Amino acid sequence: AQSVSQHNHHVILSEAASLELGCNYSYGGTVNLFWYVQYPGQHLQLLLKYFSGDPLVKGIKGFEAEFIKSKFSFNLRKPSVQWSDTAEYFCAVIPGTGGFKTIFGAGTRLFVKA
């Protein structure tokens, strides 16, 4: 079955530390990849997406993600986190077939210490 794996369920960092959240998916065909973020008490919102082209995607608030097809990965990165980045981050995949159903990972809770 198609699935999305997020390796870290909880991450704690100090401000200014670098961030990398892992995401791997299990689908061999064309994929559309997303990262969503849910700040405390707020809706889920789109952080960035990959559809085609440059595998390095830049999103809002200094986040970026790199699509590595050979590794079936779409890791999220930020060079220097801020306290306001405390949130839950979800990786999501829309496989190119199968009705375009979005498959979400279990989420990673990030806590940034001030």
Add this chain to the structure above:
Amino acid sequence: GAGVSQSPSNKVTEKGKDVELRCDPISGHTALYWYRQRLGQGLEFLIYFQGNSAPDKSGLPSDRFSAERTGESVSTLTIQRTQQEDSAVYLCASAPPLRDIINPNYGYTFGSGTRLTVV
């Protein structure tokens, strides 16, 4: 409105009662999803509507759960004979037509959810 609207925002119900949750998607969004998020857990897919195609019900956990959507408008998720394990936040999301997926801003817009507590 500008966003996805869900109602009620909170619902407390007694075990065994039926509940109905409502989702108003963004106008023009052909895709609509229902997800469940239990405390401390990730998003659990429930059901997916895409335009006039048959819905993907593969995520519904039991026959107590059902959902309807008329065309590309409002959707309702019904849980019959609620159980305590149904307690969760039920999220609805909608998205534009698939042809817009190449748009850099394409993505799902989520509602604020309905927090269901079964006592």
